[in-house]
Amino acid sequence: MKPHYKLDVWKKSIGFVMEVYQITAIFPEEEKFGLVSQLRRAAVSIPSNIAEGAARETKKQFRNYLSIAQGSSAEIDTQLIISHKLGYIEEDDLNEMTKKLNDISKMIIGLRKSLKTEKNNL
Secondary structure (H helix, E strand, O other), rough: OOOHHHHHHHHHHHHHHHHHHHOOOOHHHHHHHOOOHHHHHHHHHHHHHHHHHHHHHHHHHHHHHHHHHHHHHHHHHHHEEEEEOOOOHHHHHHHHHHHHHHHHHHHHHHHHHHHHHHHOOO
16 A cells, blocks of 8 residues: 555545635636636645655655645635635635645644654654
């Protein structure tokens, strides 16, 4: 089994990607190459970087990829707010997506901290 398959944060972020795809499917056509593309790319970046980091040889490399995933989380947060302000996302959807994103972000932070203190490689 690949190392990232056992990580709850990877599983949760895969689910989040599916939700981003669903919510952006109703965006206006003119946003196809704008916010839709940016949101989807940033969402996919989270589990992708978690997976790539887990496959690396050192904890330091893994922490670096988790940092990139954390950056993508902040990027999505900003893009969701902009989408709401433009009227593409209802406030309830924004709140739900933000909560899920915050949960993923906390899990990434926790995993990064555990890699700093853990004595053995994954």
